[in-house]
Amino acid sequence: MTVLRSALDVNGAEYAANRRIALDRLAALEAEHATAVGGGGPRYVERHRGRGKLLVRERIELLLDPDSPFLELSPLAGWGSEYPVGAGLVTGIGVIEGVECMITGNDPTVRGGATNPWTLRKALRADEIALANRLPLVNLVESGGADLPSQKEIFIPGGALFRDLTRLSAAGIPTVAVVFGNSTAGGAYVPGMSDHVVMVRGRSKVFLGGPPLVKMATGEESDDESLGGAEMHARTSGLADYFAVDEPDALRQARRVVARLCWRKAGPPVSPAPVRPPRYDEDELLGIVPEDLKAPFDPREVIARVVDGSDFDEFKPLYGPSLVTGWARVHGHPVGVLANAQGVLFSPESQKAAQFIQLANQRDIPLVFLHNTTGYMVGRQYEQGGIIKHGAMMINAVANSRVPHLSVLLGASYGAGHYGMCGRAFEPRFLFAWPSAKAAVMGPQQLAGVLSLVARQSAAARGKPYDEDADAAVRAAVEQQIEAESLPLFLSGRLYDDGVIDPRDTRTVLGLCLSAVHGAEVRGVRGGFGVFRM
Structure with a gap:
């Protein structure tokens, strides 16, 4: 078996801090749920x-x-x-x-x-x-x-x-x-x-x-x-x-x-093999995602606490390492997993994802997307290397895939990376978010910085002095607005997800969803992905 080995230090200060923050967020979430239950x-x-x-x-x-x-x-x-x-x-x-x-x-x-x-x-x-x-x-x-x-x-x-x-x-x-x-x-x-x-x-x-x-x-x-x-x-x-x-x-x-409906599912039956729980405690999921989403974390630590037996066959582990892809089972259901590792998607990651999605469709296997991405890489080197066409290849594959998609936002989900990882616009069968998640066109600081640069260039082009105090005030206001609008409560309130869940419930929620999607036929597309720019 290819059982994942955990390197999570559950006794460390970083883990303890992450866990405290996660519990505070869950308490706030529970208060909002109580309001809904109160009618x-x-x-x-x-x-x-x-x-x-x-x-x-x-x-x-x-x-x-x-x-x-x-x-x-x-x-x-x-x-x-x-x-x-x-x-x-x-x-x-x-x-x-x-x-x-x-x-x-x-x-x-x-x-x-x-x-x-x-x-x-x-x-x-x-x-x-x-x-x-x-x-x-x-x-x-x-x-x-x-x-x-x-x-x-x-x-x-x-x-x-x-x-x-x-x-x-x-x-x-x-x-x-x-x-x-x-x-x-x-x-x-x-x-x-x-x-x-x-x-x-x-x-x-x-x-x-x-x-x-x-x-x-x-x-x-x-x-x-x-x-x-x-x-x-x-x-x-x-x-x-x-x-x-x-x-x-x-x-x-x-x-x-x-x-009396005598109802039968159209999808394939679940494997008769015994379902083995993960080898690591689901409670440990609370300490994995850092408060600062710019700090990377290893999504294998999440996968190890969600999939059956923590057993995960990684696909192309040495190629495009900032996207983890591989095969596993969740409550007996076979799945392909795509999980962001270091946040940024480069050309190799995009090509790897497109191939992996094609393979899942060939084998009629549902896909699980675990989001923590700041988007596709920018810069002269990457533009010349074809990041646009390679990112488009990944998005094309996601858009035209026909196996069921399940998405979970763990951390950041910014820019076109949100699309490539099957955000709401790409119609995943289900999409959930952790309380730590954020989704927006880009991070608050980056967005405010871009607006500031554009305003500076405009002032320079008109030969006018730039008001630094006004700039600082505008940047602070924009950052505050984007931060508020990227939080999971805001997004869930607008039905951009199907709910904000306790990280410890991830395996259960995915299992229930996988059982539900097998009510319909589970069959991938054999062609028809559109033109891949090579």
Whole structure:
């Protein structure tokens, strides 16, 4: 076996300092997660409970198989915006009757479950994951519809939610709606376009127009139950396929619907060989990444604590050494790993990556990208050596690869290096970040310095003196802005990742994602990479 040997000094001062900083960041992250879990706050939580209703996470817990994992996605959506953290929606992957499903649930304690712009983006991301990985979609519905003051940002793009439901169904991917309360106006089409619908007696309200609107439009007098109640839809309209007496019964019936799907994954089965845990403690991942991301660290120390048995067959270890590539398994699933070593990508690293990605596609093996890059190398020597065409070769390979990609931002992820390592724009199946990660066009100091140089050159060209004090103030402001906008909470709030994770959970998260991606066929591209400039 090719077991990685760790050189990490867990008793050293550097390790201890890195660990302390990591724990502080995790504490801050946990506080933000607690805000999302708290929903609309104690007042609205108690009001909801007073109506005899379950909270959204309680509904999910009853829906899932006992003691099974739930990979929550985008929990910080909306962070830093005018909207609540979490966006009033819970999304994630969980196991129902042995079937991995995408689950979405409105949080009615947050403005009645109303949809704001971040709710919409989060829901669409969940649909995208369900479609790409052939995951049955279960919607736990209780929403008052669009948050009307922000309708201009919701109405036009919001139609994609209905498009996605019909496309999932057309692709043979089951959709289930469990309606616990309001599902009105456009929201009525969620159960209307789902394959299977469960409604709750005396609770579900599904209609295009409620009694006040009907009165205004037609003069007709009506009430909630006769217009859109669960019993009416079960007995008269036929919209309800299953009629539940209460919320637990609705969730029980939803579990039976999933059980009767007889669902099978399309991807290859996991290896029957026993899954061996890494030889090194996952807790040690907290002390690897330094606070100063300009200081290099060996990504093999991360790989050794993530892959099965710490067993890693490195590909081209002596060529392009600032990019580590090789083969391993994670929870029994074969993977190819690309991990930045010294931050900068040179021409050899780019060529090595392109070849490695082609090999993974030939063998139908998913790829895991571990980011810590400042981008592609600049300078006269490297430009003359072809860094543009070689970087383009790597980006071409990533863009046209068809095996599933999983990305984890460990440290820096700057410039075109973010693209070459399969950033969000290149549609990895999943992308997560550590609390230590940063992503931007370049580092704050470099960006501020570039702007300063341009301003100096402009002043010189106009023959005017340069204001050094103003320059210092502008540089400080730019550095502060870019630093804030490159942090994982900011990026996660805008759904540029699928969540900020505890480094110690990396192996578990990757294992859950690899299991999910095997719901769909895992097959690489055999040609069609486009033209590689040689």
